[in-house]
Amino acid sequence: MTRLTTLLGLELPLIQAGMGAVAGPALCAAVSRAGAGGTLALYREPPARAARLVREAAASTDRPFGVNVVPEVTGPAACLDQLRAVLPELPRGAFVTSFGLPDTDAARAVHGAGYPLVVQVGSVAEAGTALGRGAAVLVLQGTEAGGHLLGRMPADLLLAAVRARYPQAVLAVAGGIATGGDLADAVARGADGAMAGTLFVPAGESTAHPEFKRRVVGAVADDTLITSLFEIGWPHRPHRVLRNPLTTAEERAPATFIATTRVDGREHPVPRYSAAAPGDGTTGRIEEMAMYCGRSCTGVTARDPAAVTVARIRREYESARRPGTSSPGPTNSARTSGSREPSQIQER
Ligand SMILES: Cc1cc2nc3c(=O)[nH]c(=O)nc-3n(C[C@H](O)[C@H](O)[C@H](O)COP(=O)(O)O)c2cc1C
Numbered sequence: 263m264t265r266l267t268t269l270l271g272l273e274l275p276l277i278q279a280g281m282g283a284v285a286g287p288a289l290c291a292a293v294s295r296a297g298a299g300g301t302l303a304l305y306r307e308p309p310a311r312a313a314r315l316v317r318e319a320a321a322s323t324d325r326p327f328g329v330n331v332v333p334e335v336t337g338p339a340a341c342l343d344q345l346r347a348v349l350p351e352l353p354r355g356a357f358v359t360s361f362g363l364p365d366t367d368a369a370r371a372v373h374g375a376g377y378p379l380v381v382q383v384g385s386v387a388e389a390g391t392a393l394g395r396g397a398a399v400l401v402l403q404g405t406e407a408g409g410h411l412l413g414r415m416p417a418d419l420l421l422a423a424v425r426a427r428y429p430q431a432v433l434a435v436a437g438g439i440a441t442g443g444d445l446a447d448a449v450a451r452g453a454d455g456a457m458a459g460t461l462f463v464p465a466g467e468s469t470a471h472p473e474f475k476r477r478v479v480g481a482v483a484d485d486t487l488i489t490s491l492f493e494i495g496w497p498h499r500p501h502r503v504l505r506n507p508l509t510t511a512e513e514r515a516p517a518t519f520i521a522t523t524r525v526d527g528r529e530h531p532v533p534r535y536s537a538a539a540p541g542d543g544t545t546g547r548i549e550e551m552a553m554y555c556g557r558s559c560t561g562v563t564a565r566d567p568a569a570v571t572v573a574r575i576r577r578e579y580e581s582a583r584r585p586g587t588s589s590p591g592p593t594n595s596a597r598t599s600g601s602r603e604p605s606q607i608q609e610r
Pocket residue numbers: 279280281282284303305330331332360361382403406407408409410436437438439457458459460461463539553554555556557558559
């Protein structure tokens with residue numbers, strides 16, 4: 263047990279990241295039933311649909327789960343609308359995660375409803391602001407993470423800096439977690455747990471497009487890169503994705519529509535360079551879309567049901583943490599092998 267498991271009522275100090283186009287009610291509930299922190303992505307979901315998705319997740323698990331908001335994408339007003347729609351639907355023991363700082367109104371709404379607020383940050387300064395807004399847990403995102411990047415430091419450096427500044431804070435790291443050994447290693451370095459996203463992209467219950475799942479399973483860390491290319495719908499925020507024809511092209515192609523995503527029977531066109539990831543309702547030039555993926559992908563090699571993945575992580579974590587075990591156990595070599603990129607924030 264760590265302070266994270268106690269605070270959120272989990273059996274394993276691991277939170278599954280809320281991931282737009284990937285983490286719907288099925289993945290969230292499967293991870294939650296397996297004893298880790300399943301999380302439902304709300305991303306751009308309109309309030310009524312968000313509330314319906316929360317009801318679906320709540321009907322499929324009796325264990326704690328979270329909902330994830332991304333205020334930078336929705337804007338503060340729409341984020342508050344989402345929260346007002348979903349908070350009344352959440353069971354006791356649920357939690358709310360935010361990618362980046364929520365504004366004070368959003369933070370107050372979560373606290374007022376009695377749920378712990380988990381805030382993902384990328385710097386010591388943001389960590390301080392999040393604590394000031396009442397965050398119960400800080401998720402410290404390193405530049406090895408998949409998806410949009412909040413900061414410019416690898417997770418272990420950020421953890422050391424935030425732990426030194428806020429010794430009592432409940433801290434989870436995000437980035438580089440693919441095995442129970444990675445998780446044990448993070449805890450040994452002073453974290454109370456971790457958040458993982460890429461690990462769950464290929465899960466049976468994930469709604470990622472099958473081609474996205476296939477590529478994550480087949481990829482190693484250096485198949486990913488940090489870029490700012492996929493900016494339509496989410497500008498000014500670098501992101502780590504799998505290399506694809508657009509990231510390797512010399513010249514920018516026109517931002518014409520390249521795919522269509524169907525949600526609730528309605529078709530949404532996807533332009534080239536859109537921030538949207540390919541989900542199971544997407545058709546078109548999937549290979550040109552943003553497939554967010556962390557350096558942890560080296561250790562992500564199977565398309566198992568989420569419960570199988572969580573059970574494996576739990577076994578590896580417990581054996582690594584057993585008294586008398588001197589090493590934290592098998593870790594994801596991509597993170598620990600020193601193959602760190604020359605500059606973690608180099609972009610193209
Ligand atoms: C496919 C994908 C989509 C993501 N979407 C979101 C999101 O909607 N909200 C969020 O808080 N974080 C999102 N993230 C970032 C995660 O919160 C986290 O920082 C990251 O997954 C950690 O690195 P890892 O992927 O190597 O485990 C996403 C990550 C991936 C891989």
